Amino acid sequence: MAAPRDVFIVCNNTDGMGGLQRWAHHMARLMAGRGDRVTLVGITRGPESYHHGRDGSYAVEVLHEEWRPPAMAWRPKRLRQRIDVRARGRDLWRAMAQRRGAARLSELFAAAGPGSVVIVGQVWAMEWVRLADTSGLRVVGMSHESFAATRASSRYRRVKEHYADVDRMLVLTAEDADAWARDGMTNVDYIPNALHVTPSVHPTLDLPVVACVGRLSYEKGVDMMLEAWERVAARRPGWRLHVYGGGPDENQLREWVDAAGLSGSVEFRGVVADVEEALVEASVFALPSRAEGFPMSVLEAMAYGLPTVAFDCAPGVRTLIEDGRGGVLVEPGDVAAFAAELDRLMGDPELRRAVGAEARASVLRFHPDAVLARWDRLFDLLHRTLRPAGEPVRDMPKRPVPATAACTTDGTAEGAMEGAADGAAEGEAGRTAARVPGPADGPAAERAAEPAPGG
């Protein structure tokens, strides 16, 4: 690289098991791999200390070893809340702690050379970056979930507030970017996540197995998967459904399977250590989610050449399975159609091979080289200037990245599939930090305002 940049990637934490952390380490490796000086900054320590295959090519910093103040800033609404001295005290404590963290951040930033960029992965982390001194740097804020998901959560207000002034706000798909633009965020653009696996073997697509990977929770829709399976299983004896992942609904789902008499064909395989193992022995991939951001599990399945059946639940899914290439999209909630599409693929090996080959070709759009080229283009735009004649012009040529250097993924480090690439990573981080001293403040209290049903 002619002029290596300093790149800071700031997240809520860097060592959690979530998809967001995996993305951050992957980005850091990719950028460091071609010469940028990358620093990965976590605001706090994560709940677990997962190493995410860090290879020493980039630095990792943590601002607060422990974050004990309230997770969220205090936003009193009513008079009674406003005169709550304890809450005010806690907020002061939070602000002071935050300032210390921001000062540390400013120190890191001050050492950066010209042309540097700060990439903020989550809106909670943005609060620190806004307080830090970012002069001379360009700040990019990211939202890793769909517009609809943000809109429905408390993050919407915070995104509008904290990302309003960043130089660029990035989401994962064009459709989400357009939604944010309509909503008045004129700094929005999109860059999809990069593919982070390099398959060494591909499934033969002959084994009678359908794979479904995801947390066993309501929004991942495994219940709908099982309903669809109930319709298909009888027609396709010999086929098995492998459900990977764990989660709060596990027992309930297992009971349902037993009650429906499907225990012979449905296997709960728990959290998977190696995604390759799971995908190589399947022939069809199913994504029954109710809500998604940019489902990395589909990206992986496509890279392995598996045909996918998914509910058309989010722009991320539509972007991956664009115009039905590499998979089939079904109207959300239409279990009968989902079952019919599964059945069609299960019954036709040639179709599986054709759709699988499309998937492998289509997924090249998300090859790290292609994605890095978009990032470079963005950095270039952000740093363009009008210089008075005489001053040296430092243009940033777009240099192709050698393909070999781009992907240094080590397969074993890919880690658990649990919560793979879900937009809830943000929520997880929030929960991590939510060691709220008192029960009566913060957004949890806001949400609890609804009266409990009863009578």
Add this chain to the structure above:
Amino acid sequence: MRPDVSVVVIAYNDARRLPRAAASSLGQSLGSVETVIVDDASTDGTAEAADRLAAAHPGRVRAVHLPSNSGGCGRPRNTGIEASTGRYVMFLDSDDLLDRHACLNLLGTAEDTGADIVSGRCDRVLLDRPRDAKGRVRPWYPRLYERRAVYGSLSENPDLLYDTLSTNKAYRRGFLEEQGLRFVEELYYEDLLFTAEAYLAAGCTALIPHRVYTWLVREPAAAPSISNRRAELANFADRLEIHRRIDMLFALRGAHDLRRAKDVKFINHDLLLYMRELRGRDRDYQAAFLDLAAGYVAELDPRAFEEANPLSAIAAYLAREGDHAGALAAAEYVPGSRPELRARLVERDGRVFWGAGRPRRTLGRRILDVTGLGFHQRPLKELCPGNTVTRLEMRAGRVRMAGDVLNPLNRIPADAELSGTLEFCDRRRPSRRARVRAAVRHEGDRLAWRAEFDPASRIRPIGFIDPVWDVRLRLRVDGEDVVTRPGAGRGSPPLDGVLLPVRPRLTRLAADRLRSRVSGRGQLAFVLEAGSPGARLTGAVVRRAAVSPAGRAARRRAGRLVRRVRRTLTSRGTKIVVFNRVLSRLPVRTGLVVFESHMGKQYSDNPKYIHRELRRSGRPVRAVWSYASSPKGFPGDARLVRRGSWAYFLALARAEFWVDNQGYPDRLRKRRETTYIQTWHGSAFKLMGVDQPRLKSAPAAERARLRRMVERFDCFLVRSGHDVETLCRGLGVRSELLPAGYPRNDPLVNGVDGDPELAAEVADLRDSLGLDDGRRAVLYAPTFATGPGGRPVGVLEPPIDPEVFARELGERFVLLIRPHYLCRADLPPGARAVMRDAGAVSDVTPLLLLADALITDHSSIMFDFALLDRPIILHLPDGKDLTPGYFDLAPHAPGPITRTEEELVAALAGLDEAEPLHAGRRRAFAARFGEHDRGTAARTVADRYFPPARPQRHRGNRNGRTA
């Protein structure tokens, strides 16, 4: 280094705002932007301001001065193009703003797509509206900017022609040079021609949904800007000239389709824009203007009329034909915004036409046909008939007012019972009003009204806080309220400046008279003003105090507080909290029953028949019925409460019984002492509850909501095992299932012989529908069709063309059209001979009783009608039966299934012949789905839950919650 983008800022006599515009260009997030300010020989220091900016930002801002004023925007912009060097060029007016990321977004897209033009959204901001007011920000043709798009040529999306602004776009300089694109300099509306030429020449046009440009609009200022000077005829002539040049351009390129697209845009946009401003101008001006317009409209491709929006086309067509009144009325009629109907309508050959005259030629008939707008069948109050003031004068301390209200299509019969009230309402708080009686007389195609009163005693403004008073005439026609807005029109005397003396509550020092004036929409209003020197003085002092910073802040704060208090007090959330915490702790009133049918929309269905049974058997209950909008049609012996009102919540809280067929408001906690009898509104063919894909894929909160609502039920009526397996499972009902059948179906099983009240109701209905000519009545009652977005399609067309029906079946059958209660039927007046609209009938049971056959699709009405053992035809055009349901319709259908209009006609024609074929299956169907319908449903419910008709009431365990 060459700039990426040059922003050309043009300014004329705008020294005050130029720095702000320039700052928005200097503050761009894209670093490589150059700003070129072109001063059009201003006389107010704009030139100096430009020079100062250039001096302050060397290398980034340049100032160019024109030697003499050009009078338009064309020459300054052309000069700016020449004087700038950037690879892309943008334009900015000195009174507007660029978004901070405009250049970055446009440049990024241009480089990614290689487009010659990149265009972003332009927001108009109406500065005269308060900062947080709705409608202050209005995007310019937002439908073009929903999502990013790239077009190879204009013909891929001719709608681009609607966005004729030159300012919200970046142009590749090479493109401008290659095509020799420049603005015309001698005409106004240079934008229109420039953008048309540019779109046409561009090899690639890209659109982004990001706001790039903010157009700050100030309503008529002292020196109106060019676009605000529309009122001038010369200006309009310029616009027409520009359009003629665009036409020439398209003609030269042979782009006839594009030319028509542009003609359509002229009809929909340009012409309408001017015509809407004509009201309030004098007649000569209107005539001169419309003649000018007619000249150009005559040049348009006649097909353009048919592609334009119907009312815009009517306006253009009538302008061409010289019917000025009809044209203006059409231009002002905007469907969807409660428009006023100011035109005359005529009915000919069973269709309704706009305008007074008989429509000539086929084109005229096609364009002026407004049957589809339903003027002949919509409720009168929805029509807002125009009201013209013919007299307004002060004489001897009394006002005399008079006027005419249109009687469209003679909808108001001569023998109607008429009364009128003239209302003066405070515009800020329309609930504050003064009422005066008005005399109303029927005069054929119009209603004449007049009123005379003493304003000083009848109208009592407060003073200062109520500066504007609107006038309305509330007509009562046979018990139905129709609100009209008196205004200026043909035959009006000058309505401006009539003075009514008043005595405000804050004494005459606040103000002492109301001055009449005509608003921009042509409606009469009064402004409170001070006439006497003393009042003028206090007025000035108060105004001064009010506009001072402190006064403004205080007013804002007080306004906010009042709004918040009012919102809190009247919000549903508050009512629900009060219901749960306070009202449900009040003692239960024994025997109080709250009935509701379809969320209060009607007096109908199972709740109605349970109520009748309770009344018939003389049980000691107090009935309360909830109504949604109007108490019309609800029973007189019950207490009526408006759904959502405090009275409604109070009644629900204290009731011993809730009886409904759909659902009481969510989040209301039903107390243990109340028994909730959920009668539901029909057996299910379509998927219900969590069986619907929509709910299956919905967030957990929506399921929780359904569960909350369903868990309140204490009793759920079922008609058959089918209900138990489908409805109850889908909804997740866990209450007692009462296998009683539906009370509404009791008369279908028993007949009306033992029920004189219902027999009279059926006879009345037969009368009002005009069904006494011996023909057989066929009821067409489909369920609603879902349109885009899953919403019900609002209009139901007859299944058979009325002319075909009249020809083939008209002698034997009358078709009763019964739309779903969320829709309305669309029947041309010509269909009256053979079809009737039964949409206004609130209860469907009498309709079923008088119908000799039923046509439906997969509506649950078939399950009920089957009990009558009369023919049923299932009409399922274009694969409607592909909708997933609980069972396969074809093998179980209670009658023949038809797919096309012809098949339906044939099935009706051979109704009796086919009867032996279908009767058996229909009876099996009725037996299967009406298993428990034995004609005793209402009695079963009453016996099970309600106290017997005895003086002593037993309150045994019947109130206990049933699991």
